[in-house]
Amino acid sequence: MARSNEADAGTLTRRDAIVAALAIGAGSLLALKPAPALAANGATMTVGGLFTGSLGTVLWHTASGDLGPIYSQAMLAGTDPQSGVHWGLEGEVAARAGTGAVGVRGHAEGSDQTGVLAENASATGAALRVNGRATVSRSGRATVTKGASYCTVAGLSGIDSNSLIFVTPQADPGVGVQVAYARPLNATSFRVVLTASAKKTMPFAWMILN
Numbered sequence: 001m002a003r004s005n006e007a008d009a010g011t012l013t014r015r016d017a018i019v020a021a022l023a024i025g026a027g028s029l030l031a032l033k034p035a036p037a038l039a040a041n042g043a044t045m046t047v048g049g050l051f052t053g054s055l056g057t058v059l060w061h062t063a064s065g066d067l068g069p070i071y072s073q074a075m076l077a078g079t080d081p082q083s084g085v086h087w088g089l090e091g092e093v094a095a096r097a098g099t100g101a102v103g104v105r106g107h108a109e110g111s112d113q114t115g116v117l118a119e120n121a122s123a124t125g126a127a128l129r130v131n132g133r134a135t136v137s138r139s140g141r142a143t144v145t146k147g148a149s150y151c152t153v154a155g156l157s158g159i160d161s162n163s164l165i166f167v168t169p170q171a172d173p174g175v176g177v178q179v180a181y182a183r184p185l186n187a188t189s190f191r192v193v194l195t196a197s198a199k200k201t202m203p204f205a206w207m208i209l210n
Helices: 005-032
Strands: 057-062 070-079 086-093 139-144 150-153 164-169 179-186 189-194 202-209
Touching: 139 150, 139 189, 164 179, 189 202
Parallel strands: none
Antiparallel strands: 057 070, 070 086, 139 202, 150 189, 164 202, 179 189
């Protein structure tokens, strides 16, 4: 038996009433929902997608996981509010983080890998800029003693024929005496040779690239 128009209209009216009641209930739940909480240790972050925004993203490392003292922070894709300079990634550590703390660290384990790569597509642009002191592990100081004509620096690693050894005398070895050359001896040492025996002790600074 076919339903009457009145019956159909009644059915739709009851359905609309149920939907309306559910909507009101959902609205009440949304109104009672608390404001977003700060991410805590173990909280989930969404990865593996492309995201856009007009503000940068900041990650804080604090002592207790809340808004306590900040030890370090990573800032992703933002703008410096004072200079207006845009940056893709910035790492920062506070003084309270202690000795040896690092703002940005890169690490590689293979001989054909690179820990940190800095590039600039412009031939006249800088790939790396350092504001402040720069520390290089393959550098140091040594001394050619008076009466000697060379000094061997040992205890290193990775020296080969491609190594560029820079030597800067930090005292006068005497009249007519100069640095002749510096050359690798093996993978762990190199030698700085003078044109003649040093008439005075000559300390020098050295640095190796490649």
